[in-house]
Amino acid sequence: MEPIQTTNNLIQFAESDLPKEYVSVRRAFHTGTVENLGAFEHVYGSRGWILKIISKHNSVYYVAIMVYYFGYRTALINEPPWKYWEGDKSDNKLYQGDNPLLYKELRDGETKRLDKNTGRTCPDS
Numbered sequence: 001m002e003p004i005q006t007t008n009n010l011i012q013f014a015e016s017d018l019p020k021e022y023v024s025v026r027r028a029f030h031t032g033t034v035e036n037l038g039a040f041e042h043v044y045g046s047r048g049w050i051l052k053i054i055s056k057h058n059s060v061y062y063v064a065i066m067v068y069y070f071g072y073r074t075a076l077i078n079e080p081p082w083k084y085w086e087g088d089k090s091d092n093k094l095y096q097g098d099n100p101l102l103y104k105e106l107r108d109g110e111t112k113r114l115d116k117n118t119g120r121t122c123p124d125s
Contacts, residue, residue, distance in 0.1 A: 004049075004065070004072065007036045007094055014051055014063045017074040025063065025076065028055035037080055038087030038097025040064075048072075049094070050080045082110040 004010050015029045032055040039049055048066040055061070062077045085107040087096040097103055 005094065007098075010036060010049055010065060010094065011051065013072055014065050014074050017065075017072065018063065018076075022076065024055065024059065025053060025061045028053045028059065028061060031056045035099075036094070036097045037062075038085060038100065038103055039090065039095040040081060040084045041086045042081060042084040043077070044075060050077070052080075080106075082106040 002009070002013075004013060011029065011034055015026060018026055020026075032053055035052040035054075037050040037052055039047065041047055043050065043064045044066050046066040046068055048064055051063045051065070053061040053063060062080055064075050064077045066073050066075065082103070085103050087100050088104055090096060
């Protein structure tokens, strides 16, 4: 297993690991834009990264790359779990993502929204 050390490694792995039937997503890697959303502490029960792919027809896909003891796996997800974003815990651009200030705001906003809806308080970040 080759370690993922750069955003380009991440994109290459995600594209190659996606099932063949995801033709539109695979095409969007080449014809659309790809944004690294950074590292998340919980994606399908594992740590990992999420890529946002916007096709040339403005379809949005989120591809999660999960880290397991045996290697990496990909999955399409509906929305990033912003409350689990942890890109601000590292100086590494791969973990921070392409726009860490925005992602921090999204995480903090999600945490506050969840608190308001559940009545629970979360510890400060």
